[in-house]
Amino acid sequence: MxxxxxxxxxxxxxxxxxxxxxxxxxxxxxxxAGSDRYNTAISVASAFGTSDVVYLSRGDSQADAVAGGKLPGGPLLLVNDSPTVQKNVAEAIAKLKATKVVVLGGTGAVSDAAVKAVAGNALVTRLAGANRFETAAEISKNLFPSGKTSAKVYLANGITLVDALVGGTMTDGAPILLTDGSGTLPAATLKEIKRLKPSEVVALGGEGAVRPTELSAAATANGAGGGAGMTAEQAKAKVQADLDKAVREAQMKLDGWYTYAGKTVEDLVKDAKCTPIPSSDSEKMKAEKKAALESTFPRLLPGEVSATCDMLRVDGTALSGNKAAADKAAQNTDKGTFGFLVSTRVALKDTVTKDSLEKDLQDAKDAFKASKTDSNKSALSKVQAAYDMAPTKSELDSALLKAEYEMKNAQLAAKQGPSDADVQAYLGGAGAKASRIAGADRYLTALEIAKAQxxxxxxxxxxxxxxxxxxxxxxxxxxxxxxxxxxxxxxxxxxxxxxxxxxxxxxxxxxxxxxxxxxxxxxxxxxxxxxxxxxxxxxxxx
Structure with missing residues (x-):
């Protein structure tokens, strides 16, 4: 040879x-193998031949990639800020003929500039949270969107990471969520387990990797339920209300919302200028609409706000005027899918993109270059800030696709209604079965994972x-x-x-x-x- x-x-x-x-x-x-981890990843990716989707993660940290191993469809490539690395990764993505690039982690892990340098014409989406635990939860949500549950959840140490890396080879599709070794679960992990309602939680690694108290907390997360003392019918009604609320939340993400300045829903209902409930509605319809309003109050859907409403609030300040006044106000108060700021009244689909701001930014730069006055400097600073916060058109298109997908899933889940398992989980029960795949060390834990799969x-x-x-x-x-x-x-x-x-x-x-x-x-x-x-x-x- x-x-x-x-x-x-x-x-x-x-x-x-x-x-x-x-x-x-x-x-x-x-x-x-390659000369380094970046080229090794490229070597593995080349074995795919072509792939419609490629995953992208930070090269000097495995934190965001570990849970991503459960994502389907394509290889993982690693990137950093090196022009040479970016050139090689861009060539690899082109050879794979990828049309989609999914970035794992926020801009602090994989910068927008790095993504732009390697993605080419591929549609870019980003799965990210504020830290590795939240990113793992976001990856789980991608695998199991709103209305979906997972019978099993894997739990792995998000600091040492090695057991989670190998755990990604498990082909059952169950998500990997991360612990921090503190003995209590990170908030994002606990919240996602409650949402998924698993019947089994499997720790990857020994008690030094996933502590017994962490595994116990994960397994009992849904055991207490939220409906103690309720009848099954009462619990079913509450779970259905939660599903209906999820539809409103998904619609607000797409279509935007207004914030009502009154203190209660009663104030809104009685407000002759703002009331979203017509007097001609039946008593049943009025009750249903009022319950819907209460679920997201003080936020209202655009269609629930009349043009004459003058009780709208922007950034905590009540406005004098009507709906049009609110439409003119700056309301950068909510972070969207990619971390860019989204107005509380402007729909995601109406978000201003970098592409549309490029001319304004260049004009402001030219004006400041021609005359370096304080007013020109301030104007440039404002446009630059808006440009930095704005997504690219590709990012916005991707966010819209994801939001529309979430909306359809939420609508379907609400239409189907809660299952018996959902109702029982809310009422409370014994919780999930807890088990562990572990060996005496990481080498033997990997072996046990291999034997399990x-x-x-x-x-x-x-x-x-x-x-x-x-x-x-x-x-x-x-x-x-x-x-x-x-x-x-x-x-x-x-x-x-x-x-x-x-x-x-x-x-x-x-x-x-x-x-x-x-x-x-x-x-x-x-x-x-x-x-x-x-x-x-x-x-x-x-």
């Missing part, structure tokens, strides 16, 4: 002399090895199964050795699954998975 050509420093060359001679049998074809190697199309300590190259692990021909367990190893239990599994998997013959890949270069170790696994999978 032809040995790959490598340029080594003197120190690396000295190290290479200690590697057994059998290492020369390993070739470039036996691993997905691919017992005896069944249904696996390939077997992979990644370094369990220098795990940057393992970041892509959870995305491998997004191409059916690549699906298989990822085993963690040290650079030059693997636990006996790990190699025993590989040997048994090959014996039980003939399709694994010759199907082994190391993730990363010989510095993280040595040639001699590659040779050992190749021998086991002959």
């Amino acid at each position: 032809k040995k790959s050509v490598l340029t080594l420093s003197a120190a690396a060359a000295a190290f290479a002399m200690t590697v057994p001679m059998s290492a020369v049998a390993a070739t470039e074809a036996d691993r997905y 691919y017992p005896n190697g069944a249904k696996a199309k390939a077997l992979y090895a990644a370094n369990g300590t220098a795990s940057a190259d393992a970041t892509v692990a959870g995305f491998l199964d997004n191409k059916a021909e690549l699906a298989g367990p990822v085993l963690l190893v040290q650079a030059g050795s693997a636990p006996a239990a790990v190699t025993d599994y590989a040997k048994a998997a090959r014996a039980a699954n003939a399709a694994l013959a010759g199907k082994f890949k190391g993730l990363g270069g010989f510095g993280v998975v040595s040639d001699s170790l590659v040779d050992q696994f190749k021998g086991l999978l002959k």
Whole structure:
């Protein structure tokens, strides 16, 4: 076999002399590897051939990528602010012929400039929260949008991350949510578990990774319910009201809303200029509309505000005037999908984009350049701030698609009404079953995850090895199964050795699954998975 050509420093060359001679049998074809983690990710992505969707994450942190391993359809690429890295990633996305780029994490993780540099003409969406725990929850919401539940949730340590990386190879579609090792669940994680209403919560890793109190909190999150003392019919009515509220929230996201300055819904109903409930309505219709108004009060849908209404509030200040006065006021008070500011009255679909502000920004720059007065400086500052906050047209289009999708799901869930399981979850019960997939260390935990998903190697199309300590190259692990021909367990190893239990599994998997013959890949270069170790696994999978 032809040995790959490598340029080594003197120190690396000295190290290479200690590697057994059998290492020369390993070739470039036996691993997905590049000169660094960015190029290793590109190497893995190239195995997809083409892919309609590509995921993009920060290269020097695995935090946002770990939960993303459950997302379907395409490979993960890593990026940073290096022009060279961005050029390589842009070329990889072009070769994949991707039409969609999904960014994992906020602009602090993957900047807008980096996305713009690599995405080309692909439609960009961003799944992001204020931190890794919220981002994992946002990824979960993408997998299970409004009205959907998940029978199972995986819980992994969001600080050490390694168990979550390998957990992404589980192909059951259940989301991964993150803990912080504090003994209590992050608020975003707890909230998402309550929304998903799982019947099973599975910790990935031992008690040092996911503490018993964290697993217990996750498993009992829905056990207490919110309907203690209610009858089943009362609980059903409350859950239905929550579903109806979700429809209003989704509609407000799309169409915008107004804020009423009165203190109560009664004030609104009695307000002759503003009342959204016609006197001609039946008593039943009036009660239903009033309940809907109460669910989101003091926010009102545009169609619920008459043109003569003069009790509208903007940024906490009551306006004198009517609906038109509110339409002219600046109300940048709410952050939208991508973190840009959205007015409380302007619909998402009417949000001003960077594209439409470019001329105003250039005019302001030219005016300040021609005359550096305080007024021109102030004008430029305002336009620049508006431009910085605004999304691109592509981002807005993506946000609209997502909002419309959420709206349809919310409407469908409300129309279908609460299931018996939803009602029981609200009334309260025993909570979810708690279990744990764990070994004595990260290497054996990865092995237990492999056994859980691919017992005896069944249904696996390939077997992979990644370094369990220098795990940057393992970041892509959870995305491998997004191409059916690549699906298989990822085993963690040290650079030059693997636990006996790990190699025993590989040997048994090959014996039980003939399709694994010759199907082994190391993730990363010989510095993280040595040639001699590659040779050992190749021998086991002959």
